[in-house]
Amino acid sequence: MADLDPISAVHQAVEDRLKVFFPKWHMEPVPAVLTLQEFTTLMGRTPWIGIAWTGFTPDAKSGRQLHGSHVLRLTMALKNPGRGGRFTGDQHAPGLYPAFATLIGALQGHTLPGHGTIAITKADQSFADGYGDKSVALGIVEISVGPQAFSAPFGALADAPAFVALVATYETSDGATVTDTISMGSP
Incomplete structure (x- = not known):
């Protein structure tokens, strides 16, 4: 019954859009907040993008049928042996800043048929407390997808x-x- 689930459908639509621009990156659903063990496991598959559904923001005038926007958090992680290269990229691996620019450009204002239009609501660097690899760069991009009715026909x-x-x-x-x-x- 996955086709009846609006959360899985939005997640898949966002992932399909990202795969066009990040074809060699590993992508998978992740919790909104990763434990250090989950994060360490994922770092074995860099570069990766974790997609977390963090909620649904209802429109103020939804009425009996809930309308609003899905909110998702995209976590980007990559490794680059060059200390500066982890941010700007080099011949060894991609950098966080070009990855941010690509992801934002690929998503902002793009309409996912049947789900709504993507809006970037926040983009920021991040860190993993307790993870000491200096070749890692992390970024968080939060998006809103909508408006959409939160129900199945x-x-x-x-x-x-x-x-x-x-x-x-x-x-x-x-x-x-x-x-x-x-x-x-x-x-």
Whole structure:
């Protein structure tokens, strides 16, 4: 049922876009905050980009159907044996600054069909506390993708196994409790 999951779909769309510009870089989903052990494991596959979904920011006027933007954090890590080369790049390996410029240029303002438009919300250098390799350079780029409705279409949900109905119970302004049942196959 991965095709029903809007988070996985946005993640995959961002990764597909990045692979065009970073074809030799390792990419994978990562937690928003990496442990030192996770980070050390990933450093064996540099250069890499970790993609973390950090949340969903709803629009103020969403109503009953949630609309808003997905927020993702992209962590870039690379190694370069030259102390200056880790930032500017050289004949040995890519540098952090050119990688930042490429990633920002590839994503800012790009529309992912069905998901919304990408906006860079922050780009910054970073570090891994406790990791002492001086050839490593790290960067964080935070993006927003939207606006998008955070739900699957009812037609797709109707095809999901064992999905019979959507039931919502809520209180009205006068204190009455209302239950709304939407059976699949009916509007």
